[in-house]
Amino acid sequence: MTLPELTERVPLTRPDGRLDRRAVGWARGPLVDTDGVARDGRRYLGRNKRWEYWGVVTPTHLLAVTASSIDYAAVHEVWVLDRATEETFGASATVVPARGVTLPGTLGAGPVRARAKGLDVAIDEVPGGTRLRARTADASFDVVAELPAGHERLAVVVPWSDTRFQYTVKDVARPARGTVTTAGVAHELAAGESWAVLDHGRGRWPYDVRWNWGAGSGRSGGHVVGLQVGGRWTVGTGSTENAVVVDGRLTYLPDELTWTYDLAAPRRPWRVTGGGLDATFTPFYDKRSRTDLGVVASATHQSFGHWSGSFTPPGGGDRVELAGLVGWAEEVHNRW
Numbered sequence: 373m374t375l376p377e378l379t380e381r382v383p384l385t386r387p388d389g390r391l392d393r394r395a396v397g398w399a400r401g402p403l404v405d406t407d408g409v410a411r412d413g414r415r416y417l418g419r420n421k422r423w424e425y426w427g428v429v430t431p432t433h434l435l436a437v438t439a440s441s442i443d444y445a446a447v448h449e450v451w452v453l454d455r456a457t458e459e460t461f462g463a464s465a466t467v468v469p470a471r472g473v474t475l476p477g478t479l480g481a482g483p484v485r486a487r488a489k490g491l492d493v494a495i496d497e498v499p500g501g502t503r504l505r506a507r508t509a510d511a512s513f514d515v516v517a518e519l520p521a522g523h524e525r526l527a528v529v530v531p532w533s534d535t536r537f538q539y540t541v542k543d544v545a546r547p548a549r550g551t552v553t554t555a556g557v558a559h560e561l562a563a564g565e566s567w568a569v570l571d572h573g574r575g576r577w578p579y580d581v582r583w584n585w586g587a588g589s590g591r592s593g594g595h596v597v598g599l600q601v602g603g604r605w606t607v608g609t610g611s612t613e614n615a616v617v618v619d620g621r622l623t624y625l626p627d628e629l630t631w632t633y634d635l636a637a638p639r640r641p642w643r644v645t646g647g648g649l650d651a652t653f654t655p656f657y658d659k660r661s662r663t664d665l666g667v668v669a670s671a672t673h674q675s676f677g678h679w680s681g682s683f684t685p686p687g688g689g690d691r692v693e694l695a696g697l698v699g700w701a702e703e704v705h706n707r708w
Contacts, residue, residue: 375396384405389415396611398611409422416535416576417443421708423441425573431566433453435504436452439493446467452554461511500519503517526615537576547596548561583603583704595692597692604631614647630645632644672704673703675702
């Protein structure tokens, strides 16, 4: 069955908290109302997962901010890498039970706030984009992820069942401007060479899950190109989270992709292929994190680097060159 394209607003959940099957599909923007995930959460306590993740790549720094509630804990991180020295800055926090975090029910419907020992996060929709502010003892940033007119964002509902499902918005190649400060020194983001990527999630998850995610942004062949690829967690659902965005116009890839990589050799290239995509990811930095609270555990291997290769749209269309897009590829295993 071909996954339908959504063109009108639709709720993610029914009044009883179960999945509204009308929402199963993909869209070019955030058309799904997810207020019910938090509102009806007590019926599915422990399974509700809500988060905002922004990653920003610049010629000099990598930035990342996470604000989340996974029901029984709030998990946050602010992370900055100086690409020249590979020195890292920032802080992370796991707050049990979840407190000190504000997340809007639906994307763009309100501010994001996260406060915990050692970090402070504020994310707001502003004219022309989204403002990302984060502060730790040794670093801070104030960045606007611009939203150009007509820019399309991949939104997908992934249905495991009527009680286990996820709505994700993956938004790549957003031009970024602002400053990042490390060790008391402010650095201006390079105009035209800095890019922001959003991973917005609202849903009810299985306890044990693995996924791959990759994203890249940049200028290639005279175009602004964004690459969004995923794997593992969508298999068997009929949905994928794969797309290529060229000058703001999104092409959805309905096929599951083949990922080839070796975590034991973190600087070895990754390959992601299928559905007209032939992409190679060459890492320049490896980031690993692990949390083990007994029943709850998370292991993340995230590599940062450059994407290259090509994409030929299914059914015809101009071949898109992927040359030097900057971003990441990751493998995650959660028991949550």
